[in-house]
Amino acid sequence: VKPVSTNQDDYVDEGDPDHTCVHCGAIMWYGERINKSKYRRKPIFTLCCMQGQVQLPYLKKPPDFLMKLLTGNDKLSKHFQRNTRPYNMVFSFTSLGGKVENSLKKGAGPQMFQLHGENYHLARSLTPNEGGKSAFGQLYIVDTENEVENRSNALR
Structure with a gap:
């Protein structure tokens, strides 16, 4: 992958990430495969899970109060949704x-x-x-x- 500059002529579009890691299901770009010198119909990826060596636990359900802030239409929820970046x-x-x-x-x-x-x-x-x-x-x-x-x- 080449660095992308703001000059339109230097822009490189890798397309959509349309390959899936067989171990963890992560969606990857073809350019993220290992052994880039070989063409593979089913590329192998290590960036996501090191070929199944890393297994992350499933995310826990957020507390009800936080879900209300994320999805609600009340005044407090709207304020939270508009200010997500500063809170982060x-x-x-x-x-x-x-x-x-x-x-x-x-x-x-x-x-x-x-x-x-x-x-x-x-x-x-x-x-x-x-x-x-x-x-x-x-x-x-x-x-x-x-x-x-x-x-x-x-x-x-």
């Missing part, structure tokens, strides 16, 4: 970075963006700089007496 940010230990493509349509549904080129994660030290604001994992570790307020302030 409050509970993150890293921050995703990269070249963001902003030309995507705005509309109903969750906010989304597209990253081009190399993507990376930013992490900070366990303590903030002198006089600096806490971020990422620091919100949980520094000043545990006020962690809820610290996380709320990170949204402002």
